[in-house]
Amino acid sequence: MNILLRDSAAHVFVADLVSPVLNDDDRHHLLKVLRVAAHEVVSVCDGRGSWCTAIISRDGDLRVTSEISTEAAPQQTLTVAFAPTKGDKPDDVVRKLTEIGINRIALIAESDHAVVRWVGDKADKHSQRLSRIAHEAAMQSRRLWVPEVTMPMPLAVIVAKYSAALGEPSGEPINSTHTCIAIGPEGGFSAAELATTTNHVSLGDGVLRGETAAIVAGALLAAERLASKLADNA
Numbered sequence: 001m002n003i004l005l006r007d008s009a010a011h012v013f014v015a016d017l018v019s020p021v022l023n024d025d026d027r028h029h030l031l032k033v034l035r036v037a038a039h040e041v042v043s044v045c046d047g048r049g050s051w052c053t054a055i056i057s058r059d060g061d062l063r064v065t066s067e068i069s070t071e072a073a074p075q076q077t078l079t080v081a082f083a084p085t086k087g088d089k090p091d092d093v094v095r096k097l098t099e100i101g102i103n104r105i106a107l108i109a110e111s112d113h114a115v116v117r118w119v120g121d122k123a124d125k126h127s128q129r130l131s132r133i134a135h136e137a138a139m140q141s142r143r144l145w146v147p148e149v150t151m152p153m154p155l156a157v158i159v160a161k162y163s164a165a166l167g168e169p170s171g172e173p174i175n176s177t178h179t180c181i182a183i184g185p186e187g188g189f190s191a192a193e194l195a196t197t198t199n200h201v202s203l204g205d206g207v208l209r210g211e212t213a214a215i216v217a218g219a220l221l222a223a224e225r226l227a228s229k230l231a232d233n234a
Contacts, residue, residue, distance in 0.1 A: 002069075004053055004066070005043050005051070005142045005144075006142065008042050008043040009036045009037075009040040009042050010030050010034050010040075010043075010139070011042065011043045011045065011139050011140075011142045012030065012042055012139060013026070013046065013146065014044055015046070016046075017044060017045075017050055017052055017068050018064075018068075020054060021062070022060050022062065029136075030042070030056065030060065031060055038056065038057055038058035039055055039057075040055070041054070041055055041056075041065065042054055042055075042056050042062070044064070047138070047144075047145065047146035048145065049072065049144050050068050050069065050070045050144075051068070051069055051070075051071075052064055052066045052067065052068045054066075071144050071145075074103060074145075074225065075229075077103045077104060077179060078101070078103050078104070078180070078221045078222065079103065079104040079105070079106055079164070079179065079180035080097055080104075080105055080180070080182075080183065080214055080217050080221070081106035081108055081155075081162070081180065081181070081182040081183065082106075082107070082182070082210065082211075082213075082214040083108040083111040083114050083116075083183065083185040083210065084107060084108075084118055084152075085115075085116055085186065085210045085211060086115065086116055089210070090126070090130060091129075091130070093105075093214045093215060094130045094134050094137070094149065095136075095137045096137075096215045097214065097215065097218045098137035098141065098143065098147050099137055099140070099141045100215070100219055101143070101225075102147055102221070103148070104148045104149075104162075104180075105130070105134065105147055105148070105149045105150070106150045106158050106180075106182075107123075107126075107127065107149070107150060107151065107153070108152065108153070108154075108155050108158065109123070109153050109155075110152075110154065110155075111185050111189065111190075111193065112189070112190035112192065112193055113184065113185050113186070113187040113188065113189070114184075114185040115185065115186070118152045123151060123152045124151070127149060127151050127152065131149045134146060155193055156196050158180075159196050159197050159199075162179070162180040164180040164181065164182040164197070164199070165178050165180065165182070165197070165201045166181075166189055166193070166194060166196075166200050166201070167181055167182065167183045167184065167188075167189075167203055167217060168188065168189065168201070168202065169202055169205075170200065170202065171202040172200065172201055173201070174201050174203075174220045174221065176224045176228045178201060178221065178224070181201060181220075181221060183210060183213045185210055186209065201217075203220065
């Protein structure tokens with residue numbers, strides 16, 4: 001990570017890097033929650049790879065202090081799809097996947113063993129909330145690319161659209177060719193759902209809770225991508 005990103009007092013996202021303006025929520029977060037002081041340096045990003053540094057005023061105004069730098073998008077777009085579970089567990093999944101570096105978080109609309117089903121207005125409401133959580137987690141972890149959180153989609157659509165592998169204990173080990181893993185609800189995918197693709201991957205020998213499995217899947221994908229990058233640069 002660039003030392004200016006790591007050492008900045010905070011990391012924020014704006015629509016325009018030439019004339020950066022904080023939205024009300026981020027202004028409140030920096031000044032009242034993080035208590036960033038006037039004249040401290042923050043890193044400012046557009047969420048699409050470009051960023052610069054700026055000095056913040058006591059009112060939350062930003063004055064750019066560096067040239068704009070750009071980091072290319074990852075060569076591999078990593079996706080984790082998961083079936084939502086009860087309570088605030090999906091919030092934790094999105095937060096951790098964002099910190100790990102996953103690029104896309106896809107929500108499974110319905111699953112045969114699922115207790116939670118997000119459809120209609122509920123799906124839209126939850127998707128927007130999880131997008132905000134991804135935004136906040138990307139600020140905390142100094143990410144330059146904010147992950148996409150999709151609207152809930154049927155499993156078959158996710159498999160076809162993202163070439164998803166299904167998490168299944170009898171599957172093959174995850175390797176660098178895998179870029180999307182779908183995680184079922186508690187109890188896993190049904191036999192009919194597993195039949196939608198022969199691409200199955202194992203997350204290890206243990207039986208994991210749904211939210212744990214999604215985070216482990218993200219960590220394994222990110223580790224494979226990093227290993228491939230290091231091998232290419234060797």
